Amino acid sequence: MKKTSQVKVRSNRADALRPEYLFDYRKAKANRFAGKTQPESVAVLLDPDVARFFESGKTVNSLLRALMTAMPAAK
Numbered sequence: 001m002k003k004t005s006q007v008k009v010r011s012n013r014a015d016a017l018r019p020e021y022l023f024d025y026r027k028a029k030a031n032r033f034a035g036k037t038q039p040e041s042v043a044v045l046l047d048p049d050v051a052r053f054f055e056s057g058k059t060v061n062s063l064l065r066a067l068m069t070a071m072p073a074a075k
Contacts, residue, residue, distance in 0.1 A: 037043075046060075054060050 046054075054063075
């Protein structure tokens with residue numbers, strides 16, 4: 001039988017926050033989504049199963065507007 005090596009656990013985790021990060025601004029790219037949103041809009045994250053159900057943001061908004069009309073008015 002072939003022996004398999006086990007991965008050693010590092011004491012300095014790779015996902016830990018560092019006290020300082022060096023960012024090379026020369027390699028930075030412009031935000032390609034900045035011009036596509038309206039100032040009043042709010043981003044909401046959907047769970048993957050919910051996101052698969054809807055075709056676009058327009059269908060989500062239309063369903064939410066329909067629910068808003070069916071709900072009792074808030075005081």
